[in-house]
Amino acid sequence: MLNNLKNIFRKTSIHVCIVNCGGCNGCDVELVAVTSPRYDLEQYGIYLQNNPREADIILLTGAVTDHWKDNLRRIYTKMPEPKLVVAIGNCPQSGDVFNQEGGTVNAPASDFIPIAAEVPGCPPRPNEILEAILAVAPGAMEARANEKDDE
Amino acid sequence: MILPIGPIHPGLKEPLRLKLKTEGERVIDAEIDYGYVHRGIEKIMEGKTWQKAIYLAERVCGICSYEHTQTFAETIEKICGVQAPLRAQYLRVITNELDRVQSHLLANSTFFKTMDHETLYMDVLRLREYAMDAIELLTGNRVNMGWNVIGGVRMDAKQEHLDAILERISHIEKDFEIHKRLFEEGPLVGLRCKDVGVMTREEAIKGRAVGPIGRASGLKHDYREPHPTYHDYFDFKPIWRKEGDNFARTMNRYDEVTQSLDLIHQAIDNIPEGDIRIPVEVVSGYKDWRNEAPRGEVAYMIETNGNLIKHISIRTPSIMNIDSCENFMLKRVATVADAVTTYASVDPCLACAERVVVDVNTGKTTVNDLF
Numbered sequence: 001m002l003n004n005l006k007n008i009f010r011k012t013s014i015h016v017c018i019v020n021c022g023g024c025n026g027c028d029v030e031l032v033a034v035t036s037p038r039y040d041l042e043q044y045g046i047y048l049q050n051n052p053r054e055a056d057i058i059l060l061t062g063a064v065t066d067h068w069k070d071n072l073r074r075i076y077t078k079m080p081e082p083k084l085v086v087a088i089g090n091c092p093q094s095g096d097v098f099n100q101e102g103g104t105v106n107a108p109a110s111d112f113i114p115i116a117a118e119v120p121g122c123p124p125r126p127n128e129i130l131e132a133i134l135a136v137a138p139g140a141m142e143a144r145a146n147e148k149d150d151e
Numbered sequence: 152m153i154l155p156i157g158p159i160h161p162g163l164k165e166p167l168r169l170k171l172k173t174e175g176e177r178v179i180d181a182e183i184d185y186g187y188v189h190r191g192i193e194k195i196m197e198g199k200t201w202q203k204a205i206y207l208a209e210r211v212c213g214i215c216s217y218e219h220t221q222t223f224a225e226t227i228e229k230i231c232g233v234q235a236p237l238r239a240q241y242l243r244v245i246t247n248e249l250d251r252v253q254s255h256l257l258a259n260s261t262f263f264k265t266m267d268h269e270t271l272y273m274d275v276l277r278l279r280e281y282a283m284d285a286i287e288l289l290t291g292n293r294v295n296m297g298w299n300v301i302g303g304v305r306m307d308a309k310q311e312h313l314d315a316i317l318e319r320i321s322h323i324e325k326d327f328e329i330h331k332r333l334f335e336e337g338p339l340v341g342l343r344c345k346d347v348g349v350m351t352r353e354e355a356i357k358g359r360a361v362g363p364i365g366r367a368s369g370l371k372h373d374y375r376e377p378h379p380t381y382h383d384y385f386d387f388k389p390i391w392r393k394e395g396d397n398f399a400r401t402m403n404r405y406d407e408v409t410q411s412l413d414l415i416h417q418a419i420d421n422i423p424e425g426d427i428r429i430p431v432e433v434v435s436g437y438k439d440w441r442n443e444a445p446r447g448e449v450a451y452m453i454e455t456n457g458n459l460i461k462h463i464s465i466r467t468p469s470i471m472n473i474d475s476c477e478n479f480m481l482k483r484v485a486t487v488a489d490a491v492t493t494y495a496s497v498d499p500c501l502a503c504a505e506r507v508v509v510d511v512n513t514g515k516t517t518v519n520d521l522f
Contacts, residue, residue, distance in 0.1 A: 098191070
């Protein structure tokens with residue numbers, strides 16, 4: 001019974017952290033626009049707070065550069081359970097244009113941490129990002145919480 | 152003790168490490184660590200045609216992405232000795248000024264967020280959305296527009312598009328005076344910004360500060376003034392202030408937004424008829440050309456070999472601005488909270504500024520750009 005109560009709160013109040021692993025900032029600009037009054041992320045109970053130690057979901061943007069190879073795994077282990085990662089943009093999936101001879105990126109990001117959902121686009125529009133987070137987040141949080149509690 | 156303000160922080164959009172040397176709550180010294188965003192763009196561009204290279208030049212930075220493509224196109228046009236037709240030059244001016252409006256409003260909103268003033272932060276983002284609507288009406292996308300080609304622009308704009316743009320930016324002009332007065336005359340906001348992070352004119356010359364940051368400290372220089380289109384067809388004067396603190400930098404950006412909206416009106420009223428693109432054949436040569444991006448002066452140095460690009464070097468304004476912030480402004484802040492707001496008022500754009508990566512474990516240095 002206590003678990004049912006916890007699941008209600010896990011679904012409707014989610015804290016989010018943005019980690020920029022070396023992108024061009026186009027996706028970060030659209031993430032700032034998602035919090036603006038026109039697209040308003042806070043009305044769904046999702047709060048942008050930027051502290052990995054208190055976050056439920058990490059939004060990952062940017063292709064993984066050399067500096068972030070070790071640090072990305074470290075940030076993922078610091079988050080408390082249950083946790084998820086959503087990758088935004090083309091760069092974490094495949095490296096986009098930078099993944100050719102002469103570039104210094106190590107794509108894809110799923111070599112380093114497990115990724116639950118992806119939103120393609122260069123950059124994706126704010127309403128696409130919002131649809132993706134709302135479709136994935138509440139259901140997946142509840143499923144991860146149930147599988148951890150059953151152990 | 153040394154206090155790190157780390158790569159992930161609620162107030163910063165981009166990863167950078169700011170190490171402050173403090174004594175209690177007072178800040179004595181500062182040091183900045185870069186290196187998180189280096190992708191090796193200049194090396195990838197070697198040996199490619201201009202169609203692929205201009206796609207890469209747009210993604211050097213996502214916030215000031217329009218000005219990079221215009222400087223790239225103008226450099227190669229100067230190597231071949233052609234000039235874009237007059238209607239294309241007017242359309243380039245309209246997009247340039249719309250991009251400047253959205254970039255300045257975004258910079259100010261970040262500054263208010265680090266000060267924790269939520270009313271002004273959300274109100275600026277509401278006004279910015281009208282400018283993004285206008286950009287989408289004209290070019291087809293909000294960010295990374297793909298608007299410039301060598302010899303002109305990609306698409307024509309009909310009269311109903313231009314009327315719709317004027318209607319969209321009239322929403323900004325309606326509320327802008329009241330919004331600016333909220334910041335200019337508020338007593339508590341003024342206590343937090345005036346006389347904080349001062350940089351004098353001699354220090355701005357020594358640190359080579361450019362853009363609104365240099366103009367707020369007394370250096371009267373704007374690279375739009377000698378540009379051929381602005382010089383011959385528009386009346387334009389740089390906007391500058393004397394004090395050099397956080398308040399002067401933010402107010403300078405607000406005044407430039409008013410000036411840009413006026414330039415858009417001038418361009419739409421006087422735009423001539425004609426074609427928008429001429430065919431160009433790229434030849435070998437070398438040229439260096441500068442332009443005024445929202446953050447300062449951006450310089451492109453390109454050498455071509457027949458049809459392909461042989462060497463390219465890009466110098467962006469954030470390198471000089473962040474350096475002058477570290478050496479001069481951060482020595483004059485009182486507390487740690489003021490250090491974060493001073494850094495946000497400099498309007499850093501780190502994706503443009505990364506040049507070299509040093510591996511701490513092995514001591515190896517990688518430089519992936521040449522000239």
